[in-house]
Amino acid sequence: MAASRNRVRIIGGLWRSRVIRFPPAAQLRPTPDRVRETLFNWLGQRLDGLACLDLFAGSGALGFEALSRGAARVVMVEKDRTVAEGLRATARSLEAAGAEVVCADALGYLAAAKEKFDLAFIDAPFASDLAQRAMLALGPRLAANARVYVESGAALEAPPGWRATRESRAGAVRYALYEVQR
Secondary structure, eight states: OHHHHSEEEOOSSTTTTOEEEOOOOTTOOOOOHHHHHHHHHHHOSOOTTOEEEEETOTTOHHHHHHHHTTOSEEEEEOOOHHHHHHHHHHHHHHTOTTEEEEOSOHHHHHHHOOOOEEEEEEOOOTTSSHHHHHHHHHGGGEEEEEEEEEEESSOOOOOTTEEEEEEEEETTEEEEEEEEOO
């Protein structure tokens, strides 16, 4: 039974219907298919040429979905070494040239990174304040008119200059898409 929980299906794009597997880890909770489908409808089906950041990457469902839909590059930040190695294995099996896996703490990565991103995904462990802290730290890493997707267990306060364009809820999962004005 556990093995069936450690996989997720890519729902659109080049790798549509491909199943990706990931190692078990505490607090790893892949974004459900229904939520990802809604998110990518909000974003538009194609993400051609975008530079994306997947913080708290976990299963990689969001990052690999973005690459499948044409993103040029996705940096996946995951601090669990075993999970990060699973992401690298998935990237190799998909021949995902635009995937870069960084084994690091998300907030530490944001403090040290120099690159700017067009789209960021934040899906931190729900039983923490990491999503809110990542939202606050993400600002300098965002390109002009960037969009940020945030998944959380509770409502979060948007930083100044962020505007929620879409919000929804699925069970215990709250999710929102923000536009960041510069």
